[in-house]
Amino acid sequence: MSKLHNVRGRITYISSHAKQENLYAVYETTDRHYWTELARFNQQEFLKSGTEGKCIEARELIIALPESFPALYNPDKLLQLFTNRFKEKYGVECVSALHHNKRKTNYHIHLIFSERELLPEPIEKIATRNMFYNEQKKHVRTKKEILDDSGNVRKGCKIIKKGEVYERTIFTAKNKLFKQEHYLDEAKRFYTDLINLLIEDDKDKLHVFDKNGLYLATKKIGKNNPKEEQIKEDNEVRMQWNHEVDRALVSQVPEDEIRQIKQKWITERIRLSIDVFGKCPEKLAGIITTATAKLALLISKVLTAAWELKDKLFRETLEKEYGSKADIKAVDTADIVTAPAKETITEPKSPSVTVTVTVLETDVVELPKPQIPPRPVMPPEATAFPRLQKVKVTLDKHNNLIFEAERERTKLEIELSDLKGLARLTKKKELESKIATKTEEIRTLKAGLSGIVRQHGFATVQDFYTAFYTAQHATEAYQKECAKWEEFYGEKATPKTETMHEKLQRYQG
Secondary structure (H helix, E strand, C coil): CEEECCHHHHHHHHHCCCCCCEEEEEEECCCHHHHHHHHHHHHHHHHHHCCCCCCCCEEEEEEEECCCHHHHCCHHHHHHHHHHHHHHHHCCCEEEEEEECCCCCCEEEEEEECCCCEEEEEEEEECCCCEEECCCCCEECCHHHHECCCCCECCCCEEECCCCEEEEEEECCCCHHHHCCCHHHHHHHHHHHHHHHHCCCHHHCCCCCCCCCCCCCCCCCCCCCCCHHHHHHHHHHHHHHHHHHHHHHHCCCCHHHHHHHHHHHHHHHHHHHHHHHCCCHHHHHHHHHHHHHHHHHHHHHHHHHHHHHHHHHHHHHHHHHHHHHHHHHHCCHHHHHCCCCCCCCCCCCCCCCCCCCCCCCCCEEECCCCCCCCCCCCCHHHHCHHHHHHHHHHHHHHHHHHHHHHHHHHHHHHHHHCCCHHHHHHHHHHHHHHHHHHHHHHHHHHHHHHHHHHCCCCCCHHHHHHHHHHHHHHHHHHHHHHHHHHHHHCCCCCCCEEEHHHHHHHHHC
16 A cells, blocks of 8 residues: 555556556546545645644555456456445545556556545634635735735735635545554455455465465565565575464474564564664574574474384283283183172062953054254364365374484484584495485475465465364264263163053063
């Protein structure tokens, strides 16, 4: 988003075929005279305020669109959709143009919008006495203040007579929302949601970057940017941090711990660096590299602890199984044979009484059907769990490859540090080359984690795990509900019948 100080000139520039090589469509929600009046009104209000700087006449959003859209949607209808949705949401007038850059690699919309709304009826103020204005258009109290030495009204000054309109307001005050920091994020989410509705393939869905999240944003390198090399270096270390975050999430490192490292070793260190040295962009790479190393160390500790726990549980299981077999062999079979039988109590015979009961086997008593609630229905979140579980297995296997590669690199580094004498001269370069190769392999494997989740329609590894844990919790809750239903109603689902004879035996028992 940018502030416009000459809105009429900017509108002419974005809507002119003479100035734009690839202009596909132009759309306006009002006539051009509106923008002339808006510019004049904004300039007047700016002069009244006495603010220094330049007057902001309007604002402009540049909206990047997927490169698949030119083949899918009519340019005029697409532009009208994006512009009208904005006007419906914010109630302001717009003018927009749909462009391609020279190489046709950037399909985008320029959307210019007003910060003010047009009043239904103008508000006019009538002078109750003669009013005097100097060359700066400021109101002065007396006529003498605008006269020259000859007693004539100086050039640029003016007099508004009693009964005339001295102020006419046709616009509302500026919408403060457009000035707030969070507005651009709101606009990004608004248009990202609209774009995603038009994207057919889930893999191509767009994602709004969360600056307060776990990841670091990379910077776009503009054309002929003098700081291109520095930005490339910064982007590289930012991507290394992002890959390490992916690795941490796959390794089950809690998000809160990752966020704490980012806060302590990146956010706070950048703030401290600015306070001490001022703005020194060249220090950013070192700060992020240190933070990445801290996160890698945490991952190593978590994985090592997980492996040790897994090994411990495996050993305990073996010992438990071995011990139970020994106990079985130690049991004496003679003890089983000579074990005392249960005592049988013989009740004294009571005097015989003859009871005659006539039972009709054909009589059947229908038991009342129990009120059984319907079986639990699987929620939509749980239906995706099997698919997400397969993706998680793939991520875990990929993470194991990274872990093994890191162990091999550690062995090579230990071997290099242990070299002495002649061996240090002969094998040093070979080991350093192997370590560099292994480091590049690890970097490629880490970058592959984000590639795995993108293949399944997720923008980041964090997004995948959010969906996975949601599906997992929904599945567990559904399984518990099913087990509870089976326990209480599973056997009663089929109505039972019993004969009169069975009923009489049940009562006697």
